[in-house]
Amino acid sequence: MMKDVVREQAQEQTQAGLVTVRRAVTDLLRQFGMTTMFGNPGSTELGLFLDFPEDFHYVLGLQESVAVGMADGYAQATRNAAFVNLHSAVGVGHAMGAIFTAHKNRTPLVITAGQQSRAILPFDPFLFSSQATELPKPYVKWSIEPARAEDVPLAIARAYYMAMQPPCGPVLVSVPADDWGRLCEPVQARRVSRSIRPDAAMLDRIGRRLDAAQRPALVLGAAVDRDEAWDEVVALAERHRAAVWTAPMSGRNGFPEDHPLFAGFLPAARERIVGLLSGHDFILALGAAAFAYHIEGEGPHIPPGSELAQIVDDPNTLAWAPAGTAALGSVRAAVRDLLQRPEPPRRDDPPRRAPAPRAEPTPLMSVAYVLQTLAETRAPDSIIVEEAPSARPVMQRYLPILQSETFYTMCSGGLGFGLPAAVGVALGKPERKIIGLIGDGSSLYSIQGLWSAAQLKLPITFLILKNRSYAALREFAPVYGFTPADPLHGVDLPDIDFVSVARGMGCGAARVSDPGALAGALREALDVSAPFLLEIDVA
Structure with a gap:
């Protein structure tokens, strides 16, 4: 009954030129081309979803960092800011690693975080954020909790323009739970230049x-x-x-x-x-x-x-x-x-890069052999979303990137980007084949992204390079004085069955350890039009 009264009042006020904050924000997002939302909602965010527009699409991540990772990939693929909805202080806290990566990636994200209702904020209520604008700093370009509910749409407009201005990056707007139903004036999107011409x-x-x-x-x-x-x-x-x-x-x-x-x-x-x-x-x-x-x-x-x-x-x-x-x-x-300058003097070509030696099959496959086979199997315009730090130097020799916008990884060095970002890139480029090239250790930071891929039925092939360890740390240990005889704690990852994990989340899956079967397994995995995970045993 109360909800019907609120709707009737809102309709009357709409006729007078006012709309709810919720309506003003969704109308504004539509003008910005931001009708896809990413999030993991909590109680303080539910007000946004009342009368949710039919032309909007909500993409659920099973953890906040997964939601931000998907939004990061989507924003990069579409070249437009992505909208993310997080849950108050705990949700922003869960997402901070992914926000840090978006900051380093220069990815434009408009992040809204829930806040408790204004009327109870003086009493330190349950699930409120005591310093909502300070929590994500310094890894957002700007953050605000508007002084009035009526200012929320203008704050989100400003957030969009700031996120999209070079250098692009994430911004955050904290929105109290009762603001969404308040009345305000509509906000029209403006044209804001994003190009900086050098001196x-x-x-x-x-x-x-x-x-x-x-x-x-x-x-x-x-x-x-x-x-x-x-x-x-x-x-x-x-x-x-x-x-x-x-x-x-x-x-x-x-x-x-x-x-x-x-x-x-x-x-x-x-x-x-x-x-x-x-x-x-x-x-x-x-x-x-x-x-x-x-x-x-x-x-x-x-x-x-x-x-x-x-x-x-x-x-x-x-x-x-x-x-x-x-x-x-x-x-x-x-x-x-x-x-546009005049032609320079003719120069000789620099020395050519030496080709990588041919990788040969071994009983326990090398990463080089796997990536060489993938390079020979995949379509040149397929998109690689990578997070396999120990394999990256090998990838740079055996898996050449040949076209624009066919490679994404994180600039931050923090793990958890690659798997959900592959989901976001697939949403942003639905006509392309997406290959998530992920290390086994990296995948576990955001493995829940497999569920989102399965629910969305996206054509992603996840390749898990399974070396059963945080191999990058083993390679880095000598820098800090470790010898091969010194024990290195906390780097082994035994007894993880990625095929079972993937199937449990709704993805098809298979395992390959025989080098003679690798090319066929890759072809089959890449031909599947739904999410598929191939676990590859490597040395």
């Missing part, structure tokens, strides 16, 4: 130095593919006959890895970067930090006698860069301007 004088300086270089190199970061600059960067490299490297810890690829100018991947270690870039007199980093390190190092940041320039859309990245000229702005706009 012309600085870009001319970089262009002149690039033209004069004898042995230039390009270092590409994730922003190249995020900014749809793949084709322009290929043209720039070919014009200057520049060697092309992928920056350390890059979550996207920006160049075809079978191209004669592709030189390889830079590691996150200072001395090794300097060694690999030695011989280049000018280094231009595009959409990349110069440089991301994982371990401490010594000496110069670039080879002696070389010069560094950087074009990126994040002023903070430019501020901490240890050396070089820097320009702030869109990679695509900058490269297009550089391509």
Whole structure:
């Protein structure tokens, strides 16, 4: 009865030009093209879903980090902010690892978090967030709990514009439970520019130095593919006959890895970067930090006698860069301007990257053999969503990425992104085959995403590289003084049956350990039009 009265009052007020906060927000989201919501709701969020619009789609994750991971993949695939709904303080807390990854990925997310009703906030009620705007910091660009219910739609509009402005990233709006039914004025979406053109004088300086270089190199970061600059960067490299490297810890690829100018991947270690870039007199980093390190190092940041320039859309990245000229702005706009310059002097091609040696089958398959077979089996335009840290150096040799927007991983180093992100990418690109290439240890941070994939009937093939350990830690241990004889605690993962887990969540599944059966098993798994998990035993 009370609900009917509220609806009648809302209808009367709507005729007077006012609508409920709920209606204003969903109308605004529709204008933004954000009719898919991701979440794991609690009691304080239920008010959003009363009279839920028929053209909206709610994607349920069985844990908040899974919901954010799916939204991250979806936002990257659609190039638009994704809407996420989390439960008060505990839900945001559960999701913080995924929010951190979205922050590092530069993924635009509009996150709403529930809050208890305003009338009982003075009494520290159950399930309220005492410092809702502070909880997600510093990994959101902006956070707010509006002072009035009537301000919620405007806050969400501002959140969208901020999330989409370079550098993109997550934002958070805390919404008290009783705000959704209050009345407010509708909000119309505005057109807000998202392109930053680099300073012309600085870009001319970089262009002149690039033209004069004898042995230039390009270092590409994730922003190249995020900014749809793949084709322009290929043209720039070919014009200057520049060697092309992928920056350390890059979550996207920006160049075809079978191209004669592709030189390889830079590691996150200072001395090794300097060694690999030695011989280049000018280094231009595009959409990349110069440089991301994982371990401490010594000496110069670039080879002696070389010069560094950087074009990126994040002023903070430019501020901490240890050396070089820097320009702030869109990679695509900058490269297009550089391509308008007169033709540079003709240069010889840099040395070609040596091909990887052929991986041969062994009784317990190597990761190289598995990824080599996958490269020979998959369609070139299929999309790899990867989270297998110990396998990544091998992947970079045996599983080349050949097209734009066909590779996603996390820029953060935190685990739990890959499996739910594959679900989000599949939702955002329904016409494409999605391959989730996941380590067994990584998968367990967000294994609940299999259920979401099964419920949505998405064409994802999950490949679990099962080495029964956190293998990346074994490889990293010598950096901290471990010898092969020293025990390493907490890295073994025995006795996990991923086939049973997948079937229990509604996915088809199989296991392969025989190298002679691998190619056939991959073909069958990739041909399935529903979610399917293939557990692959590797050394």
